[in-house]
Amino acid sequence: MFKEFKAFVSRGNVIDLAVAVIIGAAFSKIVSSLTDDLLMPLIGKIFGGLDFSSYFIALGPIPASLAGSTDYAALKKAGVPLFGYGAFVTAAVNFLIVAFIIFLLVRAVNRMLPKPEEAAAAEPADVTLLREIRDELKKKNAA
DSSP states (O other), X not given: OHHHHHHHHHSHHHHHHHHHHHHHHHHHHHHHHIIIIIIHHHHHHXXXXXXXXXXXXXXXXXXXXXXXXXXXXXXXXXXXXXXXHHHHHHHHHHHHHHHHHHHHHHHHHHHHSOOHHHHHHSOOXXXXXXXXXXXXXXXXXXX
16 A cells, blocks of 8 residues: 555656645735735725725624724634625635636746647657658568
């Protein structure tokens, strides 16, 4: 069983996937910072000057110590049930940014990769020579 696991882990696809997950996690932090620290404050300024994280509806009683508070994190920590549509908007913007960047990356990679007909046309010279030799031998044997 250990040998099978070792063979599974040492395959290229598993290693590539592990690297992709690690890079994705680091990339996620960059996108979160881009959204939370740069884009959402600008969008909030355009749409009324408020931070989207403070957009929520309290669905239950608020403790007296937090009465009148607009701190989403503090209310959530206190156990107040909240309908946090501002946090959802932030998450949706994060998703759109990540999806667009992945689209751009895939598009760039697809442009760099040779098309199937180009790959066949870009055959090495030795393979072409071997094909010609094979064809000549077939002609001689047929005659």
